[in-house]
Amino acid sequence: xxxxxxxxxxxxxxxxxxxxxxxxxxxxxxxxxxxxxxxxxxxxxxxxxxxxxxxxxxxxxxxxxxxxxxxxxxxxxxxxxxxxxxxxxxxxxxxxxxxxxxxxxxxxxxxxxxxxxxxxxxxxxxxxxxxxxxxxxxxxxxxxxxxxxxxxxxxxxxxxxxxxxxxxxxxxxxxxxxxxxxxxxxxxxxxxxxxxxxxxxxxxxxxxxxxxxxxxxxxxxxxxxxxxxxxxxxxxxxxxxxxxxxxxxxxxxxxxxxxxxx
Numbered sequence: 001x002x003x004x005x006x007x008x009x010x011x012x013x014x015x016x017x018x019x020x021x022x023x024x025x026x027x028x029x030x031x032x033x034x035x036x037x038x039x040x041x042x043x044x045x046x047x048x049x050x051x052x053x054x055x056x057x058x059x060x061x062x063x064x065x066x067x068x069x070x071x072x073x074x075x076x077x078x079x080x081x082x083x084x085x086x087x088x089x090x091x092x093x094x095x096x097x098x099x100x101x102x103x104x105x106x107x108x109x110x111x112x113x114x115x116x117x118x119x120x121x122x123x124x125x126x127x128x129x130x131x132x133x134x135x136x137x138x139x140x141x142x143x144x145x146x147x148x149x150x151x152x153x154x155x156x157x158x159x160x161x162x163x164x165x166x167x168x169x170x171x172x173x174x175x176x177x178x179x180x181x182x183x184x185x186x187x188x189x190x191x192x193x194x195x196x197x198x199x200x201x202x203x204x205x206x207x208x209x210x211x212x213x214x215x216x217x218x219x220x221x222x223x224x225x226x227x228x229x230x231x232x233x234x235x236x237x238x239x240x241x242x243x244x245x246x247x248x249x250x251x252x253x254x255x256x257x258x259x260x261x262x
Contacts, residue, residue, distance in 0.1 A: 169195025
């Protein structure tokens, strides 16, 4: 069995990861780290039958012989946690956005004896949506992205929306200019993503995580939409990444690398 540790285990995503790892017969949850809840038992914060106690720092990962660590914390914590994982030869799966290009360069250079996978989205349907949009991009002249999230999300636009625009811009550089000349309300055309593709962010109570990509050309449009309703949607992708991260040396960006989408 693969020995797995979870950092940020008491957070909403951390709890879901603990439950997914514990439910998989080929994985063994052997460490959980969360400095704000150190000393609590994992079963107190997640639906897990375990006497495992939440630790205060990443040292618990090496003490438990962790092979793969999952981190869904924040960028500042990820920088420290990944440096520890790389130094101790622990593979890492990361779902945190907000890392800079310099961060990624340092991370890639540090993982020499173990591997790291960082993904903006672990929902397999969302990864497919981004790939479909990338495939469609060369055949359309205009595109816009609308991402919709719950009202507790503090950043905008989402990492998934930014990544979608990047993939589409890499697939085609032939985008028509925005015809708008009279901005009656500032920002009404959204933010400008890669390739000049507009990204619109909605924050609304009652939503979870949703995205629609609209593409248009003469006489036709194409809409590609993905909807998620619960954090369990991310878990098959997380479990896949945990099981396969070791197959790809160094740093891997995006879950699509494991789905072999071509």
